[in-house]
Amino acid sequence: MGAQELQFIDGARRTGSGAALSVLAPADGDVIVSGAGADASDVNTAVAAARAAFPQWAGATPGARSDIMHEWARVLRGRAAEFAAMESRNAGKPIRLASEFDVPGTIDNTAFFAGAARNLEGKAAAEYSGDHTSSIRREPLGVIGSIAPWNYPLQMAAWKILPAVAAGNTVVLKPSELTPLTSLLFAETAIAAGVPAGVINIVTGTGAAAGQALVEHPEVAMVSFTGSTGVGRRVAAAAAGSVKRVHLELGGKAPFVVFDDADIEAAARGAVAGSLINTGQDCTAATRAYVQRPLFDEFVSRVADLMDQVRLGPVEDPETDLGPLISLPHRDKVSDLVDRAREAGAKIVRGGRIPDHTPAGGAYYEPTLIIGAAQDSEIVQQEVFGPVLVVLPFDTDDEAIALANDTPYGLAASAWSSNVFRTQRASREIQAGCVWINDHIPIISEMPHGGYRASGFGKDMSTYAFDEYTNIKHVMSDITGLAHKPWHDVIFRPR
Ligand code: NAD
Numbered sequence: 001m002g003a004q005e006l007q008f009i010d011g012a013r014r015t016g017s018g019a020a021l022s023v024l025a026p027a028d029g030d031v032i033v034s035g036a037g038a039d040a041s042d043v044n045t046a047v048a049a050a051r052a053a054f055p056q057w058a059g060a061t062p063g064a065r066s067d068i069m070h071e072w073a074r075v076l077r078g079r080a081a082e083f084a085a086m087e088s089r090n091a092g093k094p095i096r097l098a099s100e101f102d103v104p105g106t107i108d109n110t111a112f113f114a115g116a117a118r119n120l121e122g123k124a125a126a127e128y129s130g131d132h133t134s135s136i137r138r139e140p141l142g143v144i145g146s147i148a149p150w151n152y153p154l155q156m157a158a159w160k161i162l163p164a165v166a167a168g169n170t171v172v173l174k175p176s177e178l179t180p181l182t183s184l185l186f187a188e189t190a191i192a193a194g195v196p197a198g199v200i201n202i203v204t205g206t207g208a209a210a211g212q213a214l215v216e217h218p219e220v221a222m223v224s225f226t227g228s229t230g231v232g233r234r235v236a237a238a239a240a241g242s243v244k245r246v247h248l249e250l251g252g253k254a255p256f257v258v259f260d261d262a263d264i265e266a267a268a269r270g271a272v273a274g275s276l277i278n279t280g281q282d283c284t285a286a287t288r289a290y291v292q293r294p295l296f297d298e299f300v301s302r303v304a305d306l307m308d309q310v311r312l313g314p315v316e317d318p319e320t321d322l323g324p325l326i327s328l329p330h331r332d333k334v335s336d337l338v339d340r341a342r343e344a345g346a347k348i349v350r351g352g353r354i355p356d357h358t359p360a361g362g363a364y365y366e367p368t369l370i371i372g373a374a375q376d377s378e379i380v381q382q383e384v385f386g387p388v389l390v391v392l393p394f395d396t397d398d399e400a401i402a403l404a405n406d407t408p409y410g411l412a413a414s415a416w417s418s419n420v421f422r423t424q425r426a427s428r429e430i431q432a433g434c435v436w437i438n439d440h441i442p443i444i445s446e447m448p449h450g451g452y453r454a455s456g457f458g459k460d461m462s463t464y465a466f467d468e469y470t471n472i473k474h475v476m477s478d479i480t481g482l483a484h485k486p487w488h489d490v491i492f493r494p495r
Contacts, residue, residue, distance in 0.1 A: 006035040006180055006204040007042055008187045010049035011197025017041045018209050021177055026092030026324045027315045029361030037177060038205030040213035046201040047217050050143040050170040053198030058140045058168040062118045065166060069114035072193035076107045079189060083182055087154050088315045090181045092324040092363070095316050097278065105443070106158040106186075109461065112445035116463050117166035122472065131480050131487075137473040140168035141245065142221035144469065145214040147207075147235065148183070149227045150176035150326050151281040151385075157183040159449075160224050161190075161200055163465035172201045172220070174211050178326060180204040207231065215239055222247065224468065228383070229409075229454050247468045248456035249449075251383045252283040252411030255404035256440060257426060258299060259397070259417035260292035266438060267291075267416040268302035274414070274440035275389035276310060276367055279323055283455075284412035286440050288380055289391040290403050296393045300349060300371060303389065307350045307367040312358050324363040325386055331363040334386030338368055341379035341390075347372040351387070381407050397422060401429045410452030414440035433459075 005013035006021060018039030022031045038046075057065070076083070083106070084099035093102065122136030146160035153175055164171050175183040180202065187200045203210050215223050215238045225235045226249040239246045256274060258267045274286035291299045313320035325331040331354070338352045351368030358364040368388040373379050380390055394400045404413055404426075414436040415426030427435040433450045436442070443449055448459035458468045478485070484494065 004033040004035045006033070006184070007038055007046075008184050008200075008202040009042070009046045010201065011191050013184070013188075014042075016203075016205060018205050021204065023090060023178070023181060024327070025089050026326050027089070027362045028359045029328070032090060032181070038174070038203035038210040040210070042203050042205070043172065043210055043213040043217060046172040046203050047143055047145075047214075047219050049198040050172050050201055051219055053196055054140075054142055054170045057165070057170055057196060057199050060168070062120065065168065066114050066117040068194040069110060069117060069162075069166060072190055072195065073107055073111040073114055075189045075193045076110055079185075080104070080107065083154060083185060085316075086185060087182045090179050091150065091153055092315055092326060093278065094320045094323045096318055096320070097323075102152060102154050106154050109155075109158045109162055109445050113162040113166040116163075116466070119463060120167065120466055120470065121463065127479065131478065131485070132476045133479055135475045135477075137475060138167070138466070138470040139473055141469060141471055142169065143219060144169045144171045144222050144224055145217065145220035146171055146173040146224045147211050147214065147227065148173060148175050150179040151278060151283070153179035154182035154186060156226050157186050159460040160226070161186070163460075164224070164469045165195070165199055167466050167469045169221075169469055170199045172203060172214060174203050174205065174214055177204060177206050211235075212238065215244075216241065218242055220244065222469070224458075225249070226460075229456070232456060245468075247458035248451075249283070249458065249460060250411075250451060250454060250456035251409060252285075252451065252455050253287050253381070253383055253407045253409040254284050254412040254414070254432070254440070255430070256286040256289040257400050257404050257413070257415045257430075258289060258291040258295060259400070259415070259419070259422050260294045261418045261422075262295065262416035263418065263438070264295055264298060264302065268299055268306060270414070270416070270438075270440050271299075271303050271389060272306040272310070272367075276322055276387050277441055279325055279365075280387040281326060281385050282441075284434065284441065286389060286414065287384065288407075289389060290394045290400050291391055292400070293393045293395055296391070300369070300391055303391070304350050304369055307369055310367050312355055312364055312366070314359055322367060322387060324358070325365055326363065328363045330385070331365055334365055334384055334388065337379055337382070337384050337386075338370070338388060341370055341373055341377060344374070344377055345372065346370050346377070346379065346390075375403060375406060383409070397425070401426065404430050408454035411455035412436070414438075
């Protein structure tokens with residue numbers, strides 16, 4: 001495609017001032033576009049544009065913002081195929097996944113927040129003290145600095161931008177430097193729909209060159225970060241310098257608990273879909289299946305058979321099930337983790353290797369099924385972010401819950417059983433922001449997504465996200481009209 005302007009600031013594409021950046025296609029390693037990345041000076045320009053746009057956007061009525069966002073959803077629907085093709089190529093997603101999950105999910109999210117913009121909630125205004133009327137104002141914070149990862153570039157841009165702008169904030173988003181293309185197009189469609197210039201800005205650059213500058217910027221009111229737990233820690237520490245509000249959506253290591261009364265066919269299919277979605281590069285992917293001993297062998301055999309049917313191939317082929325990993329270095333990281341598990345005594349039942357017949361230059365890795373790993377080994381404890389499922393046995397329900405909670409993470413989990421008491425217990429006792437019962441992966445715009453523990457805090461999607469992107473102000477108005485108010489007597493009595 002050639003050179004392109006990789007920044008979107010104040011309503012227009014611009015050339016960055018930072019180092020050269022090439023955006024690659026994970027499926028074949030080709031350069032899709034190249035251009036100049038953002039540095040701190042681009043971040044300054046983008047924050048200034050967002051600050052300038054804030055008073056008008058924050059002052060618009062919720063209904064006016066809502067109308068524009070409904071129009072935005074309409075524009076997105078009209079360009080859905082273009083978004084899907086771009087996301088598929090840049091993020092290495094099979095076209096079926098991009099067109100049936102990423103893009104419709106983003107359109108639905110946009111339509112949801114268009115409606116939600118008119119539904120900011122608070123406690124009823126009333127006379128709680130008897131002497132005052134109290135009311136709640138929900139106010140936008142100002143400029144939001146958002147930082148997104150590469151695994152779901154369009155959806156992550158949407159999750160960050162939509163609740164923020166629906167509530168009246170303006171945004172500077174830094175997508176991953178590996179996958180900026182659909183974020184740039186998303187911002188362009190916002191302008192086409194009537195979102196004023198400066199409300200949504202995209203700075204494409206590395207974490208060191210642009211991310212850090214955004215986090216530390218004194219005029220950024222809040223940092224909303226999605227990415228790894230390690231970088232999230234650094235972001236939180238850097239934001240502390242200017243006492244910024246921080247929202248962190250971090251890594252995950254989701255357990256998948258199969259009790260002995262589960263529908264084994266459903267559980268096996270769920271484990272394959274839940275572990276291989278987006279080539280396992282999903283923070284909620286099923287990574288650790290704990291299966292009660294009577295079902296263990298049959299579960300492993302069924303999952304192995306299903307994995308044998310999974311088709312790897314070019315991402316644009318609608319028959320392809322599994323695409324590449326995001327990059328060759330990431331593929332090597334996944335491969336090294338599996339090799340070390342093998343050396344530590346785990347058994348690789350399927351996969352565990354780079355496939356022979358996939359496009360040259362593509363970062364492909366086979367669907368991988370592992371048993372016999374130790375609970376405290378790195379393959380069970382650390383985020384692999386690849387198409388790798390580890391299956392371990394358990395005996396009692398107590399043990400299953402303890403194993404499910406035995407990593408530092410707490411983003412998502414699932415429990416599989418036909419017994420309502422078991423599923424209720426699992427949903428109560430597993431420490432995660434989402435617990436699925438007899439399913440794993442589905443998300444929905446009306447419901448929140450967010451972590452516990454090392455998976456971070458704060459919610460994306462749903463009206464709960466407004467708690468991140470608004471300040472709650474209490475306005476307390478005297479209704480007595482008295483100069484000498486009764487409560488003054490506590491401090492000084494008239495004498
Ligand atoms: P990453 O942490 O390496 O990078 C995330 C973003 O942070 C990128 O845009 C990167 O450029 C930027 N960054 C890097 N260093 C920075 C710094 N010092 N200051 C500011 N920004 C910096 O993560 P990744 O590899 O892009 O994505 C994969 C990770 O994201 C996984 O850990 C995954 O679990 C997580 N993730 C979490 C969720 C969730 O909702 N919890 C969703 C998707 C992905």
